[in-house]
Structure formats: C-alpha cells, structure tokens
Amino acid sequence: MSPIASSMLTTAENRDKNIDRLQQTLAVMNKVILGKEQTLRLALTCLIARGHLLIEDQPGVGKTTLAHLLARVLGLDFQRIQFTSDMLPADILGVSVYDQNSASFKFHPGPVFSQLVLADEVNRATPKAQSALLEAMEEHQVTTEGETHPLPSPFFVIATQNPSNQIGTFQLPESQLDRFLMRLEMGYPDEAHEKELLRGEDRREILKELNTTLSPTQLLALQQAVSQVHVSDSLIDYLQKVLHFTRHSPFYRNGLSPRAGIAILRCAQAWALLDQRDHLLPEDIQAILPATTNHRLQPSAEFSTLAPAEAVSHLLTVPLD
Amino acid sequence: MKKHLAHIIISRNTTRWLLASLLLAFAPHILHLPITLSVLCLMFGIWRFSIERRSTIILPHRIFRTLLLCTILVIVYLYYGTLFGREAGIALLACMLALKLLEMRSVRDYIIAILLGYFLAITLVLDNQTLPMAAYMFVVAFMLTATLIDLNLAQKNRAISINLKLTAKLFTQALPVMLILFFLFPRIPGPLWSLPDDAHSGTTGISDEMSMGSISNLSQSNKIAFRVAFEEEVIDNNLSYWRGPVLWQTDGKNWSSGDSTHISREINYRSMGKPINYTVTLEPHNQKWLYGLDLPATTPSTAVINRDFQLVTKEAVKELIRYEMTSFSKYQTGPLSRNEMQRALQLPANRNSRAVALGQQWQQQIQSPQAIVNHALQYFNQQPFSYTLKPPLLGNNPVDEFLFKTQRGFCEHYAASFTILMRAAGIPTRIITGYQGGDFNPIGNYLIVRQRDAHAWTEVWLENRGWVRVDPTASVAPERIEDGAESAFSELFDRQSTLQFNNRFLTSNWLKLRYGWDSLNNSWNQWVIGYDSLKQSELLSLVGIESIKQMAIAMGVAVVTALSALLLLSVRRNRQKQDAVSLIYQRFCQKLSTIGIQRQPHEGPLDFAQRIITLRPDLEPQILQINDLYIALKYRPRHTQQQIKHLQQQVRRLKL
Numbered sequence: 001m002s003p004i005a006s007s008m009l010t011t012a013e014n015r016d017k018n019i020d021r022l023q024q025t026l027a028v029m030n031k032v033i034l035g036k037e038q039t040l041r042l043a044l045t046c047l048i049a050r051g052h053l054l055i056e057d058q059p060g061v062g063k064t065t066l067a068h069l070l071a072r073v074l075g076l077d078f079q080r081i082q083f084t085s086d087m088l089p090a091d092i093l094g095v096s097v098y099d100q101n102s103a104s105f106k107f108h109p110g111p112v113f114s115q116l117v118l119a120d121e122v123n124r125a126t127p128k129a130q131s132a133l134l135e136a137m138e139e140h141q142v143t144t145e146g147e148t149h150p151l152p153s154p155f156f157v158i159a160t161q162n163p164s165n166q167i168g169t170f171q172l173p174e175s176q177l178d179r180f181l182m183r184l185e186m187g188y189p190d191e192a193h194e195k196e197l198l199r200g201e202d203r204r205e206i207l208k209e210l211n212t213t214l215s216p217t218q219l220l221a222l223q224q225a226v227s228q229v230h231v232s233d234s235l236i237d238y239l240q241k242v243l244h245f246t247r248h249s250p251f252y253r254n255g256l257s258p259r260a261g262i263a264i265l266r267c268a269q270a271w272a273l274l275d276q277r278d279h280l281l282p283e284d285i286q287a288i289l290p291a292t293t294n295h296r297l298q299p300s301a302e303f304s305t306l307a308p309a310e311a312v313s314h315l316l317t318v319p320l321d
Numbered sequence: 322m323k324k325h326l327a328h329i330i331i332s333r334n335t336t337r338w339l340l341a342s343l344l345l346a347f348a349p350h351i352l353h354l355p356i357t358l359s360v361l362c363l364m365f366g367i368w369r370f371s372i373e374r375r376s377t378i379i380l381p382h383r384i385f386r387t388l389l390l391c392t393i394l395v396i397v398y399l400y401y402g403t404l405f406g407r408e409a410g411i412a413l414l415a416c417m418l419a420l421k422l423l424e425m426r427s428v429r430d431y432i433i434a435i436l437l438g439y440f441l442a443i444t445l446v447l448d449n450q451t452l453p454m455a456a457y458m459f460v461v462a463f464m465l466t467a468t469l470i471d472l473n474l475a476q477k478n479r480a481i482s483i484n485l486k487l488t489a490k491l492f493t494q495a496l497p498v499m500l501i502l503f504f505l506f507p508r509i510p511g512p513l514w515s516l517p518d519d520a521h522s523g524t525t526g527i528s529d530e531m532s533m534g535s536i537s538n539l540s541q542s543n544k545i546a547f548r549v550a551f552e553e554e555v556i557d558n559n560l561s562y563w564r565g566p567v568l569w570q571t572d573g574k575n576w577s578s579g580d581s582t583h584i585s586r587e588i589n590y591r592s593m594g595k596p597i598n599y600t601v602t603l604e605p606h607n608q609k610w611l612y613g614l615d616l617p618a619t620t621p622s623t624a625v626i627n628r629d630f631q632l633v634t635k636e637a638v639k640e641l642i643r644y645e646m647t648s649f650s651k652y653q654t655g656p657l658s659r660n661e662m663q664r665a666l667q668l669p670a671n672r673n674s675r676a677v678a679l680g681q682q683w684q685q686q687i688q689s690p691q692a693i694v695n696h697a698l699q700y701f702n703q704q705p706f707s708y709t710l711k712p713p714l715l716g717n718n719p720v721d722e723f724l725f726k727t728q729r730g731f732c733e734h735y736a737a738s739f740t741i742l743m744r745a746a747g748i749p750t751r752i753i754t755g756y757q758g759g760d761f762n763p764i765g766n767y768l769i770v771r772q773r774d775a776h777a778w779t780e781v782w783l784e785n786r787g788w789v790r791v792d793p794t795a796s797v798a799p800e801r802i803e804d805g806a807e808s809a810f811s812e813l814f815d816r817q818s819t820l821q822f823n824n825r826f827l828t829s830n831w832l833k834l835r836y837g838w839d840s841l842n843n844s845w846n847q848w849v850i851g852y853d854s855l856k857q858s859e860l861l862s863l864v865g866i867e868s869i870k871q872m873a874i875a876m877g878v879a880v881v882t883a884l885s886a887l888l889l890l891s892v893r894r895n896r897q898k899q900d901a902v903s904l905i906y907q908r909f910c911q912k913l914s915t916i917g918i919q920r921q922p923h924e925g926p927l928d929f930a931q932r933i934i935t936l937r938p939d940l941e942p943q944i945l946q947i948n949d950l951y952i953a954l955k956y957r958p959r960h961t962q963q964q965i966k967h968l969q970q971q972v973r974r975l976k977l
Contacts, residue, residue, distance in 0.1 A: 230958045250332050279957045282925035302332045305376065319922030321903065 015225050018218045019276050022048070025073050025213040026274075032069050032206055033062055035193030039184055041274065042291050043070065043158075048222045049270035051181020051263065052137050052157040054122075054295060061186040063160040067118040068207050074219055075212030076115035076154070081133075083125035085168065089132035093142045094149075107149060112136050115152050115216065119159040123169040133157070134176045154219055174254075174298070181263050182288070183295035222273065229269035230279040238282060238320055239265060242289070245318045246297060251311050253298040264292050282320050289315050331431060335471045336373050339434060340366055342464035343418065346442040349457070350415050353448065355400045358412055361393065362419035369422040381423050389420055411444050431472050438465045450641070452845040463488055505861075505876055508854040526606035527754050527775055529566045531576040533719050536754070537710055537731035542772035545604055546756055547612060548843050550767040552598035558758050559802050560650045562615040562778065562790065563770060565755035567629035569664045573672030574719055576737065576752055578629075579664060590630075590787070592618055592649035602643045602846050609634050612755055612770075614648035615790060621646065628661075629751075630654075643851045654787030657749060665749030665782060673720040673741055680745025690748045690783055697742055698796040701735060704728065708798035732801075735793040736777040749782035753790075757802065764833070765840025901965055902954045909947060909972045916977045926952055940977070947971045 022044065029040045043066060046053045055063045064080075071078035081092055094110030111117065112133065119133055136142050137157050141150045159180065162169060177183070189197060197203075214222075239261060247255025256264075268284040275284070290312045299306045344366060351359045372378055381389075393416040394404065401409035418437045425434055442461040445454060467488040474484070526546060527539070547563075570579035596618065603611060611624050611632040621644030624632040657665070668677060687693045705728055712730045715722045720738045723730050730738075736752050743750040757776035759768040778792040795802040858867075866872050910920045910929075918936055920929050930948040934941045950968040954960045 230956070232956045232958075234955060279952075281927055281952065281956055283927045286923075286925060302334075317923050320925065 014221065016276075018214075018222050018225070019273065021214045021218055022222060022274060023276075028073055028210065028213055029069055032203060032210070033066060034196055035189045036062070036186065039186060040066070041271075042182060042184055042288065045267060045270045045274055045288060046182045046291075047074075047154075047156055048219065048273065049181060049226055049263075049266045050154075050223050051267065052159070052179065054159050054161060054177070054180040054183040055186060056161040056163060056183055056295075057186045059162065061188060063158075063186060064118065064120065065203055065207070066186070067116065067158045067160075068204075069210075070156075070158070071116045072207055072210045073213050074116070075215055076156070077152075078116045078118070079111040079114040080118040080120060081111045082120045083122050083129065085124055085126060085170075087125045087129040089129055090144075092129060092132050093136065093144060096145055096147075105145070107144065107147060109149065110142075112142065113149070113151060115154055115156065117155075117157045119157060121162055122159040123161045123172055125170065127170055127173070130170065130172060130176065133159075134179050138179055154216060154223065174296075177295045178257065178259060180295060181267060182291040184291055226266060226270045226273055229272050229277070231265065231269065232280070234321060235280050235282060235285065238318075239285060242285070242315055242318050245315065246293070249314065250300060251297075251303050251306065251314055253300045256293060256296055260293070260296050264289065267292050286316055331428060331472065333373050335431070335468065336369070336425075338464070338468040338471050339431065339438075340370055340373075340422070342461065342468050343422075343434065343438050343441075345464055346438050346445075346461045347415060347419075349445055349449075349454075350411065350441070353408070354412055354415060355396070357396055358393070358400075358416055361396075362415055365419040365422050369425070378426075380426065383424075386420065386423055389423075390417075393417075393420065407447060411441075411447070414441055414444065428472065432469070435465055435469050435472070450850050452842050455845075455849075463492065466491060501879070503852070504857070505872065505879075507872055507876070508852075508857050526608065526772065527565050527756075528608065529568075529578050529610075531568055531733055531737075531752065531754055531777060532574060533715050533723070533734055533737065534712065534731070536733045536775050536777055537712060539775040540710055540731070540773045544772045545839075546606070546770045546772055546774070547601050547603040548767050548769055548846070549602075549614075549759070550600045552600075555761055555768060556597060556614070556650065558804065559795075560615075561758050561768070562753075562776075562792075563612040563756040564615050564617065564630060564632075564753060565610060565612055566753075567631055567780075568752040568754060570667065571669060571737075571740075573669040573741075574717070590616065590652050590654040592616075593651040593653070594649060596647050596649060598645070598647050600643065600645045602641065602843070602851060603638060604641060605639050607637050607639060609637050611638070611642075611644065613646050615650065615753075616652050616654075617646060617648050619645075619647045641846055641850045643847065643853075652787075656787075657782055662749055662782075665751055666744050666747065668741065668744050673718050675718075675721045676724050676738065676741050677745040679724070680742040683742070684746040690746075690781070693746050693748060694743065694781055694783075694791055697739060697746075698791070698793060701739070701793050702796040706730070706735075706797045708794065708801060732794040733777040735797060736779050739779050739791070739793040743779070743781055751780050751788075753778050753780055757792075758804075762836045762840050762843075764836045765843050767840075767843060769839055902951065902968070905965070905969050905972055906951050906955070909951075909975070912972070912975060912977065926955075937977075940975075943971070943975055947975065 026041060026044055029044070030037055033040060043053055047070065055066070057063060067080070068078070070076070090110065092110050092112050094108050094113065096105040096107045098104075099106040117133075122130060122133070136151060137155075140153075140155055141148055143149070161172070188194070242264075243256050243258075243261050246252050264285065267288045268280055271288050272278075272280050272284045290309065293315060294308050294312045297308075297312060299308065299311045303311065347362060347366075354362075368381075372380065393413075397409055397412050397416070398404055401412065403409050404413060414437070418434065418441055421430065421434050421437065425431055439462065442458050442465070445458055467484050470487050470491075471484055474487075528535070566578055568576040568578055570577045597614060599614065601612065611621065611634060613630075613632050616630050617626060617632060620626045620632060623642065623644065624634045627633050683693050683696060687696055707729050708731070709729045710731065712723075712734060713727045715727070719734075720741045723734050724738050733752075740750045740752055754775075754777045756770045756774045757778070758774050759770035761768050776794070778790060778794065780788040781791050782788050792802060861867075861872060866875055906926075913920070913933060916937070918933055924932075926948055930944050933944050937944075947968065950964060950971060954964055954968060
C-alpha cells in the first residue's frame with residue numbers, strides 16, 4: 001500500500017472516529033436539554049460548519065444552558081458577555097493600558113478572546129457595541145490601536161436575542177444578521193419533557209458533572225472534513241434554484257445573497273457529515289434551509305402578515321429538478 | 322396539481338388586475354342589464370376592492386352570500402320571467418361572477434373567475450358583432466390573460482410591462498392557431514349555433530305594416546340597413562329604389578300587406594335594358610324578407626320571390642347575410658288577376674271621405690288613368706305641400722286631415738294619400754316600402770343604405786304597362802329622390818359635422834374619414850362576419866380542397882403533424898435535460914404513481930423512500946436497494962456504467 005493511500009485511509013478512519021464522538025456529544029446534550037433534539041443537532045451543525053449561532057427566544061427557555069452545555073462537552077473555554085445599553089466596544093474587545101514597568105501600552109484582551117463566547121441579549125446594546133462583536137466574528141481577529149490580535153481557534157459565538165418587539169432593544173441590521181450562519185428558536189418544551197425537567201435534577205448541577213466528549217482538535221478536524229463532503233452538480237443546480245426562487249418570489253423583500261448560498265451549502269455539508277455521510281443529499285439542504293434563511297429573508301410588504309417560518313416554508317416547495 | 326397551486330400565493334395586485342379586467346368585460350353589459358342588477362354587480366366589485374385594501378382579508382359570511390344569491394335569482398326571475406335563455410342567462414352569469422368576487426380566496430377561485438370573465442366577454446358577441454366590439458373584446462381578453470399570467474407568475478418586483486409583454490407574446494403565438502381555426506375549421510351551411518329567438522329583438526327597420534309617422538321615425542336613425550356593391554357602375558339615385566314589403570290592405574289609418582304571400586314559380590315580367598348585377602350585405606333586421614333593387618330578376622338561394630316581387634325568406638334575418646342579385650330598372654309586368662284588382666282598389670268605408678270624393682271627382686273629369694296620375698302629382702306639386710321629418714299628428718281621418726289641413730308630411734303621408742286618391746279614381750294602386758337612395762362610399766366603392774333612407778312609394782297598375790312606379794314624394798321634394806335623404810334634411814343630419822367643421826378642407830377630410838371607417842366595417846362584414854361555408858369552400862378550392870371530407874382530412878393531418886412535432890420537441894428537450902439515471906428514477910416514480918404513491922417535485926430520495934416504506938412496508942428491501950443505488954449514482958462522486966444497468970434492472974423487476 002502506498003503511503004498516500006494509507007494516509008487517506010487514516011484520515012477516513014479518523015474522520016469516522018470523530019463523527020462517532022460527535023454523535024456521542026449529541027447524545028449527551030440531549031440528556032441535558034430535553035426534547036430539543038433537532039435544535040441541538042442544528043446547533044452542533046452550525047458549530048462544525050464554522051458558523052456563529054443566533055438564538056432568538058423568550059428568556060428562560062434554555063438559551064444560556066445551551067451555551068454552557070456546548071462549552072462543557074466540547075471542552076472549550078467559555079466567556080459570557082451580558083450586553084447592556086451602556087456597553088462600549090472596549091468592554092468586549094479589550095483595552096490597552098499603560099504599563100509603568102515596561103513604559104508601554106499593554107493590551108488586555110476582552111471577553112471576546114475565548115473559544116466560545118455567549119453574547120447574551122445582543123440586541124440590548126447600542127449598534128456601536130454590537131458591531132464591535134460582529135466584526136470580530138467575521139474577521140476572527142481584533143484590531144485596536146493599530147495592533148491586530150488573532151482570536152483563538154475554534155472560535156464560536158452564540159448570541160441570544162430577545163424578540164424584537166420587547167422594550168429597549170436595538171434590532172440587529174440585516175447586514176449583520178447575515179454574519180450568523182443560523183438563527184434558531186428554542187421554543188417551549190413539550191408537556192412530557194417539561195414534567196421531566198421539573199421533576200429532575202437542577203440542570204446546572206448536571207452541567208458541572210459533564211465531561212468533555214469532543215476535544216477542540218477533533219472539532220477542528222471535523223470542521224475541515226465538512227468541505228470534503230461531496231456535492232453533486234444536480235444539488236448545486238437545486239441550491240441555485242432555491243436562491244433564484246428567493247430573488248424572484250413575491251414573498252421576500254430581498255433575495256438570498258451569494259454569501260448566504262455559500263453558508264447554506266457549508267451547513268448542509270456539515271449536516272450530512274453529522275449524519276455520517278460523505279455525500280450531500282437534497283434532504284440535507286432542506287433540513288438546514290429554514291434555520292439558515294429565516295433571519296436573512298424579510299417578507300415583502302405585500303406579505304408582511306406572513307410569519308417568518310411560513311414565508312421560509314415556501315422554499316421547501318422548490319422542485320428538485 | 323393541487324400542491325402546485327398551493328405553491329402560489331395571490332398578491333393584492335393580482336386581485337386589482339382581476340377586478341379591472343372583469344370590469345372591462347362587464348361594462349358593455351350595463352346597457353342591457355336591469356339597473357338593479359348592474360348596480361348590484363358594481364357594488365360587489367367595489368366591495369371586493371375595499372376588502373382588498375384592508376390589511377386582513379375578511380370575506381362576507383357564507384350565509385350572507387347565500388342570501389345575496391337568492392336575491393339575485395329573484396330579481397332575474399322577476400325581470401325576465403325565467404332563469405334561462407340569452408338575456409336571463411347573461412344576467413345570471415354577470416351576477417354570479419360578481420358574487421364570486423366575494424368568495425374568492427384560493428388560486429382555484431381566481432382561475433374560475435378569470436375563465437368566467439372570458440365567457441362573459443364572449444357573450445358580448447351575441448349583441449354586437451361589429452369591428453369596434455371585436456377590438457374591445459380583444460382588449461378584454463388581453464387583460465384577462467395578463468391577469469392569469471400575473472396569478473401564475475409568482476415573481477416579485479415584476480413590472481407590469483413584463484406581464485404585458487408576455488401576454489403579447491402568448492397572443493402572437495396563438496395568432497396562427499386562430500387563423501387556421503378561423504379559415505379551416507369546417508363551417509356548416511346555415512347557423513350551427515343559431516342565435517336564440519330573442520336575438521335582435523330591438524332592431525330598428527321597416528316592418529310589414531305602415532302607419533303615418535312610422536317611416537319618419539326611422540329617418541332619424543343613421544344605422545346601416547345594408548351595403549351594396551355593384552358589379553358595373555353605380556345606378557343613379559333616382560333609380561335606387563330598394564324594394565321591401567308591398568302593402569295593399571288599409572283601414573284608412575294603417576297599411577298592411579294583406580294576404581299577398583303567393584309564391585310565384587317564376588319571375589314573370591318582361592325585362593328591358595341592361596341587367597344590373599350587385600351584391601347586398603344585409604344587416605340583421607329580424608324580418609322575413611330581403612331587399613332588392615326594383616325589380617329583382619333573380620332570387621338568392623336563401624329566399625323566394627312572391628307575386629309582389631318581394632324577396633321572402635323562410636326565417637327572420639338574424640345575422641348578417643350576403644347575397645348576389647340581378648335586377649332590371651326597366652320592366653313591364655303582366656295583367657292583373659281579379660283578386661289583385663279587388664285588393665288594389667280596396668278602400669275603407671266611412672273614412673277619409675273628402676279624399677275619396679276628390680278622387681272620384683278626378684275620375685269623372687279626366688279620361689285616361691295616366692292623366693289622372695299626372696294630375697294628382699301636379700296637385701301635390703302645386704298645392705302648398707311641404708316635406709318634413711316632423712309631421713303633425715293626425716286623427717281618425719288622417720288622409721283628409723293631411724290633404725286639406727296640415728299639408729305637411731313625410732313620404733308615407735304622400736304615398737298613402739296618393740293611393741287613396743288613385744283607388745277612389747278607380748286606378749289599382751299599392752304602396753311599396755323599402756329604401757331609396759343611399760350614400761356612395763368612394764373609398765370602398767359601394768353604396769351604403771341607412772335607416773334614414775327608408776322610404777314609401779306607390780305603384781299604379783296601368784293597362785298595357787302593368788305596374789308603374791310613381792313616387793308622389795318626388796313631386797313635393799324632388800331633392801329627396803335626386804340627392805337622398807341626407808341632402809333633403811341636411812340641416813338635421815350634418816349639424817354635428819358641418820357646423821363644427823365650417824372649413825371646407827376639414828369637412829372633406831371628415832367625410833373621407835367617415836367613408837374610410839365604413840369601408841373598413843364593410844370589409845369586416847364581408848370577410849369575418851360573412852365568412853360562411855360558401856366563402857370557405859371558395860377559398861379552399863383555390864388550394865385544391867373541394868369537399869368537407871377532404872378538408873377534414875387536411876385538418877386532421879395538420880393537427881396530427883403539429884402535435885407530433887410538439888411532442889417530439891418536448892421529449893427531446895426533456896432527454897437533453899435529464900441524464901440516464903434521472904430517467905430511470907423517473908420510471909421508478911411513474912411505477913409507484915400507478916399504486917397511488919406520487920413523488921412530490923420537491924421530495925428528496927430519502928424522504929420519498931421513507932414514505933413508500935411507511936405506506937407499503939412489504940416493498941422495503943426492494944425500495945431501499947433501488948434508493949441506495951440511485952443515491953450512489955446521482956449524489957456520490959464516482960459511479961460505473963455497471964451500476965446504472967443494475968439500477969435499471971432493479972426498477973424493471975420492481976413488482977408492486
């Protein structure tokens with residue numbers, strides 16, 4: 001066996017092993033957050049697709065628990081930033097302080113310098129503070145006073161947002177919403193799971209006892225494996241048809257951007273990987289389509305009464321070929 | 322299909338388009354519908370429009386709509402006495418369509434409304450088949466089609482112009498089909514879809530009865546009675562007498578034809594001079610006769626000639642007809658039968674006694690009948706008689722009152738008085754009604770005869786000469802006969818044209834325009850409305866098709882060729898699009914659709930397989946095998962020809 005072939009074999013083996021670990025991680029997460037299998041699966045997909053996650057829902061449905069849980073099972077170092085209306089960019093990025101000993105400015109990294117950042121209630125902050133975080137997310141680095149500081153890798157932001165109709169919020173502009181790969185809604189648990197939740201142990205206690213099931217290195221390897229999921233031409237055509245539909249249908253004010261197209265594809269690949277496949281199927285695209293598009297598509301004025309979920313559901317009726 | 326439709330969501334613009342185009346289709350019906358119904362229909366439309374402006378669309382409740390429906394049924398029934406037939410049917414159609422607006426929700430409802438709109442538009446033909454109406458219907462059809470496109474093209478930001486362009490494209494594509502169907506679709510001689518009995522019931526025109534004032538009423542109308550194209554040169558105005566009903570019987574006030582319907586086997590009169598050949602295009606007038614130039618020598622196939630030389634048809638003329646004729650302007654008819662003599666001398670007792678006395682006095686004073694006739698004409702000419710469109714109303718002895726009191730009358734006054742005088746003087750006389758004169762259209766080279774050219778004149782029977790035409794109107798108002806009705810009443814007819822365009826240049830251009838427009842209408846009548854089985858066979862014989870059977874074969878061949886060409890084209894296009902794997906999968910899906918499992922166009926292979934297995938667990942191993950192969954072939958990077966064959970076999974072997 002040639003060395004090249006054997007290395008391919010090992011990467012393939014490695015990949016399968018990593019996927020197994022990923023599946024285990026998912027199983028563990030399902031034991032902590034009950035009855036949200038699909039949401040957790042999507043969150044994990046978002047993570048291995050190297051995207052950032054926006055969770056929009058009422059307070060108290062488990063947004064923060066999800067962030068803690070991910071940090072815990074993935075062994076990532078974790079920082080939480082509570083966004084407030086008087087927050088300044090330096091509170092997020094860090095600040096340079098004059099050090100008398102070395103007679104120079106020294107950069108004190110802010111909370112954003114960590115592998116998993118929970119940006120809680122991101123729409124409470126002013127646009128200035130919001131954009132500081134969003135720029136860091138996009139660039140994977142922070143530039144202050146002419147110095148560039150790279151962010152750690154993996155770097156994953158979970159931002160939570162209260163529904164925009166609540167008082168004292170600054171709605172994230174569309175251009176910044178586009179930086180999030182997915183927007184998820186947690187939703188209330190169903191009756192049976194809620195009962196279990198009420199009877200069971202305190203979730204925080206469970207979190208403390210959890211072990212790391214997927215190491216950061218394994219996560220990085222998985223993130224690289226995503227792009228190797230094979231995408232056939234017919235699926236590229238299908239995705240283009242979906243994009244075309246959003247650009248020409250009367251439901252939406254704007255169509256999806258090419259960046260959104262790339263994001264959908266990467267996400268679908270990650271979903272296929274999580275499903276232990278090395279090739280993409282139309283179902284993969286359909287599975288992640290609502291979560292990846294519902295914050296990118298605004299209903300048009302004519303259909304302003306349409307719920308976002310309903311507007312997005314029309315995407316799923318685009319014929320395959 | 323259902324899923325397909327559910328895919329579409331109707332935008333408010335589409336509703337507005339629909340309302341606008343339906344309003345267009347409805348508008349001409351307002352003239353015929355009872356006012357209550359028109360108002361109701363418009364109200365429903367406005368209602369829907371205002372609903373559409375609100376943020377949420379709330380339609381009236383079902384019970385309320387049912388009540389409205391009952392109201393409409395009652396109104397239609399009260400007004401027409403029936404719910405069926407042409408008028409009531411159209412009224413119902415219009416109202417139901419308007420009511421439909423109040424329950425339109427789904428795409429299906431919209432499609433129904435649009436199709437009914439097409440239907441409503443086509444009913445316009447029942448009233449009016451003129452060129453402007455055809456143009457109007459074209460606009461309506463265009464709008465409705467644009468609405469249909471708007472409904473189906475779920476495209477955002479689509480400009481109206483894109484919509485209209487597409488409609489224009491569709492119409493252009495439909496044009497050849499329309500022409501082929503128009504020219505080639507076999508036309509059955511006689512009306513296949515005959516118009517209902519009440520068609521053209523309000524048509525104006527000469528009737529088979531005459532009373533004082535009945536023709537002068539017509540003279541206000543500019544409506545066209547018929548058009549005549551002469552083969553050689555146009556005849557002089559003073560010979561242009563177009564023969565209609567012949568009236569014998571009178572009670573002193575009213576005139577009717579009596580029992581003169583004997584059909585003559587052959588036309589027995591001695592004709593002299595040159596024959597005049599011409600073609601008449603007669604507008605529908607809802608009467609059972611045709612008009613021919615005095616005196617007709619031939620009969621068209623649709624009519625027979627009676628002893629009065631009147632062209633009589635079996636059925637009332639309810640659609641535009643066209644016939645070729647030959648007439649002679651110089652003629653000598655034969656002797657009079659005893660019965661005819663009696664009828665031509667009939668006078669009502671105790672009526673118009675002064676006129677009768679005058680006639681009798683002439684008979685005693687003057688010897689020859691010819692001299693009496695001349696004397697009477699002189700009498701009309703020298704006494705202060707005047708020719709007027711607005712004669713005073715006359716009482717129980719109208720002829721006496723007219724001759725000795727009012728002395729102002731229209732052609733029927735002169736014809737009737739003359740006849741009474743002649744009959745009193747012992748000369749057999751009858752009244753002929755019809756048209757006299759007409760405008761010559763120099764652009765289309767034909768004569769236009771209008772309702773205002775309606776005329777009544779007389780015929781006296783003289784020994785050795787037979788029936789001789791005498792027009793007493795000519796001795797009162799010769800210009801009426803020489804130059805036609807228009808010049809006789811120029812101040813009335815030309816008020817609109819000449820007063821506005823005092824300028825001579827403008828006037829002549831206005832005339833040209835009018836003639837041009839009429840000649841366009843004439844061509845429309847000749848070639849579109851008048852395109853019947855006869856013309857069709859003439860046209861087809863030019864290309865060598867002689868019989869209906871041959872034509873049917875030719876049509877069939879044309880249709881089959883066109884269809885197979887289309888089929889071939891679409892199959893080929895499909896082939897090119899789809900690779901072999903997709904074709905096999907398509908066959909697989911087709912096979913499953915035979916047991917009622919239909920793959921949705923957006924359904925991925927895994928989902929579909931899952932659905933099949935849930936519905937038919939017994940098929941699981943086969944389905945999974947096929948699905949795995951298909952996925953491998955379609956979505957995985959490398960595959961072999963072997964795998965394709967394998968998939969093909971699996972699909973073929975699949976037993977359901």
